[in-house]
Amino acid sequence: MPSDAAAAAAATALAVPSEWLDAFEEFFLELSEAAGSVPSQSQLASWQSTLRSARAVATVRAHLAVHAADIAAALGPLATFCQRRAVEQRFIFMGVYGSEMSLPDALTQLLEEVRKQSENFDQLQLKEPRFLLRLGTFDDRRHGSLRSSAYPYSPACSSGPGDAVVECLQASTLELAGYLALNGAYADDCSVHPGFQGRGIAKALVCSSAALLAKQRHTHMLLDVRACNLPAFGLYKSLSFKVVKKHYPGFYDWHGGYKMQAVLSEVPKIPLGFDTSHLGLDNYAASGPIATG
Ligand SMILES: CC(C)(COP(=O)(O)OP(=O)(O)OC[C@H]1O[C@@H](n2cnc3c(N)ncnc32)[C@H](O)[C@@H]1OP(=O)(O)O)[C@@H](O)C(=O)NCCC(=O)NCCS
Numbered sequence: 441m442p443s444d445a446a447a448a449a450a451a452t453a454l455a456v457p458s459e460w461l462d463a464f465e466e467f468f469l470e471l472s473e474a475a476g477s478v479p480s481q482s483q484l485a486s487w488q489s490t491l492r493s494a495r496a497v498a499t500v501r502a503h504l505a506v507h508a509a510d511i512a513a514a515l516g517p518l519a520t521f522c523q524r525r526a527v528e529q530r531f532i533f534m535g536v537y538g539s540e541m542s543l544p545d546a547l548t549q550l551l552e553e554v555r556k557q558s559e560n561f562d563q564l565q566l567k568e569p570r571f572l573l574r575l576g577t578f579d580d581r582r583h584g585s586l587r588s589s590a591y592p593y594s595p596a597c598s599s600g601p602g603d604a605v606v607e608c609l610q611a612s613t614l615e616l617a618g619y620l621a622l623n624g625a626y627a628d629d630c631s632v633h634p635g636f637q638g639r640g641i642a643k644a645l646v647c648s649s650a651a652l653l654a655k656q657r658h659t660h661m662l663l664d665v666r667a668c669n670l671p672a673f674g675l676y677k678s679l680s681f682k683v684v685k686k687h688y689p690g691f692y693d694w695h696g697g698y699k700m701q702a703v704l705s706e707v708p709k710i711p712l713g714f715d716t717s718h719l720g721l722d723n724y725a726a727s728g729p730i731a732t733g
Contacts (some may be wrong), residue, residue: 493539523638534549537592572717660701663700
């Protein structure tokens with residue numbers, strides 16, 4: 441596999457400015473992994489336009505480092521390490537893939553999301569159960585508009601009007617907080633409204649989908665995730681999904697993505713605090729392993 445030295449030599453040959461070296465090296469190594477060899481001259485020559493279509497993680501991290509104090513101030517002095525890391529990972533996701541938005545605008549949007557999340561948290565704290573899960577069908581007005589607010593780009597999701605979804609609603613208002621589309625055992629388009637993120641909703645959606653699939657005698661659940669979607673990758677890993685392969689299909693950018701799979705009996709149960717009574721999961725107890733056929 442080509443080394444950092446090969447990346448440095450290519451950067452010199454292309455007269456890459458010093459402030460772009462880290463991003464160029466990331467680009468070079470990713471192209472090498474995709475091709476299984478040194479990238480071609482024509483691929484490398486287009487480095488500027490390619491890094492405009494999806495930023496390098498290095499570029500986004502550099503912006504994050506400069507503005508770490510703004511994020512810390514928005515989160516407040518009581519924020520835990522995990523909360524800070526979750527916000528940083530969301531920013532990397534927005535910064536890499538939201539290339540139509542400038543990084544300062546992405547940061548402004550993220551800080552607004554953090555403000556809304558803490559407002560929602562205050563309102564939800566006294567209400568139990570806070571969320572309910574149910575089966576539904578995708579419609580553009582509700583699910584499509586939630587999807588637009590959750591992603592910084594138009595995702596290559598295959599779910600559309602009429603498809604089966606598991607949805608999560610705020611119990612007191614029945615506002616749609618998140619959903620996940622299921623096509624057989626393939627999970628797609630897991631989306632949580634930014635104002636409700638960090639409350640275990642995606643976890644509840646994935647775990648309830650696993651329980652529903654187990655009831656239908658499936659044994660595995662499959663999905664795809666973009667390589668720099670750190671919040672989603674962290675979510676799936678924490679729920680026992682394993683990487684089947686890294687790949688670079690045309691519908692992803694140069695960072696590629698992961699195909700992941702979980703054995704249903706290893707996926708945790710739906711977390712407490714979610715009303716599961718509308719899911720049709722008879723005798724479902726919120727602890728112990730998921731029973732598979
Ligand atoms: C990814 C997404 C669905 C997570 O939704 P969520 O409701 O905030 O996630 P949860 O609160 O259920 O988090 C469950 C676990 O996911 C991981 N996770 C969630 N958000 C994370 C973040 N910002 N950074 C790192 N890990 C994160 C953690 O492991 C977390 O467990 P923990 O809280 O015990 O640490 C949400 O960020 C989203 O809608 N993103 C945009 C759409 C998208 O990318 N969908 C996935 C397509 S494959």
